[in-house]
Amino acid sequence: MVGTRAGWTNWAGTAACRPAAIEVPTSEEEIVAAVRAAVAAGQRVKAVGSGHSFTDIACTDGRLLRLDGYDRVLAVDRERRLVTVQSGITIEKLSRALVDLGLALENLGDVGYQTVSGALATATHGTGERWRNLSSQVCGLRLVTAAGEVLECSPEHDPETFKAAQVSLGALGVISTLTLRCVPAFYLHSVQERRPVDELLERFDELCADHDHFEFFWWPHTPWAQAITSRRSPEPGPGKPRRGPGSYLTDVLLDNHAFGLVQQLARLNRGWIPSLAAFTARAMGRREIADHSHRVFLNQRLVRFAEMEYALPREHLVPALREVRSMIERTGLLISFPVEVRAVAADDIPLSPAYGRATGYIAVHVFHRFEHERYFREVEAIMTAHQGRPHWGKLHFQDAAGLRPRYPLWDRFLAVRDRLDPEGVFSNAYLDRVLGPPRAGGTTAVNRGSGRGSRADG
Template identity: 45%
Template structure:
């Protein structure tokens, strides 16, 4: 990725842009001046985060805002922690540790900035836990008029600003409701796909954090169940060397080699998948929460994820499996299945319903036409089930389709009209998904 005024590319290689200027403000006042000046000349401002979105949500053709100089802790007030917006998720555990605090839930990637994560609806898994945006109790942002505004808990606009797609302003700080630090006991085990599917709704109800991965072209799945435990529980399980072998050498280095082979010779992908499925093993370990939630992801990919009603997950994934078999796609990446609690945020994929998530991936060097056709086939299935796309991942829906899937869609547009009346933060993606 580059952000030097020349060509910028995102991590997955799905988007690029050539901004006219890259601004690196150091505080809210500098952001406000930048936005006001850009608005006065009729330009556009887009914050870029860490470039981990696969969609075009952060593409900037005019002024790209790099918040890397706006990182770190602002203040701690009990369990309320205010962070500067450019702080990366991987930096937060170290910031919280002296206060005995942790984030209530995380996804399995921590390269994103906190502003980017909440703006795209990033989430983990756990039926009693919402996405990262549900942990937000306040934000400070610069609106399209160059005004610095704080939106706190109790203000109805927070239901928009906590997951705002970058459409309301440039976030400068974010307050999270944190929890006492805790550990996790992780149990990973191979399973037959039908067993993983048939037991999914029960397992997510009975386990703090449950998910599974299905390996296309096989009947093999890997289940992951994490149970919250006391923070002072001793670390146990495979040593750091064994976990390095499992998580880095096998899951990244060797997996990357196999994906590259599959991209060059697609016919071998099913055989590789069968080999990988048979090699799955069980392991149990305990560690602090952030060490268990997060996994290393070095092999680059393209990703689409849709949210459907929880009870529909088994049927939807079986349809995806039949589609792969029928169209003879060669898919080297596993499909990830997770769950989350319902919430009331205006544009959350879990708004108003307990939600299951199905994420599909293709290796970044797979044939683009074949990958695009695969994603289109998956999207057709998701649309038939009223699926809601992850805002930071690939999808083709527009405002007309999305309005019917989000009961508070028009409420969000009303907030947007107040915060950014002249569309200083617009780009092609926002014009498509929000209309204009």
């Protein structure tokens, strides 16, 4: 145990809690012991990854298990391209280890700070209409349950638990180890350039189909977006390497410090935001890079922000984004951060926002010093009208009653949770809100209450 009543805050500063104790297990036995001790003491318990969720999903007033000392690669099966890892390993550390083995993760989001288990718990995704989210790359895991037992599951062994655990929100237990399906290491050739947002919207389907990965960042108050198109290849191809000379200038100074300065100027005078957006959009140059896949996928993010992201049926994406544009014009809201637009393939995981449908994602961001609730609520109303499902790790105002009809396999997930954790040992305020309280109400063995929660909680 490293401490009692020490505070914990997430990366964005949008969620904080004061756990009864913080522990840093370094083995599966220590995770089991921590869970058993928490249950014996009538406390709730929560594993935390890198705290990169914007919601209070990782908060607890019980025992917080930090997994940063539990982050090794345990086994590699090169022939079947499988890797087994301890759950606290970060995406970046795993990606670096894999490239040395001639392997890579199939697709990644835009940063690598998250732990693999945290990323899976919230259905973290990248972009590319042929690629599914990270949870879809798991093919086996070990779960420490509320009974203090270790349960092993895979598509062949206890598939019902496995499907639920692929996107678990941390509600089923502490994931101890994970086996992930990899692909041969590959390079990405990526082009970033300013393009009219109207053109990107009109040609969205074509651009998704023509590139392995396509996304864009639209600057509110301007007609411009930064489009990023990438192609996969076994060879490096044309373009500068990401970690080559000049990368500090573009990745750190321009993408982060100059962007941070723009946010500080916006803070001085909100009225400047449209001109700052126009200036930033104009300043975006063309950039071409080619490097190992993870080096291109993963960016540095030094400017803090709050974020909400919604998964929509793909065919709703373009109309929904147009409505967001109209809403910003109509309300006069001043938005200093770009809106990110991505596409991912459908999957078959009960609580994945991409369950059963080709998906378009729209993400809205607000500098962390600015209030986000009004903007996010306006956007959420549009997303709800388009059958949107919120990203579990990003801010939203939904509850179980509103979410249940959006997920065809909702009740099957809850049945697994009721079986594995009827008392809500792994629950917290966020899970009580989005999943509903546990079946047994959590009042007998486990104390209620779980942290102060996120400022955006509705």
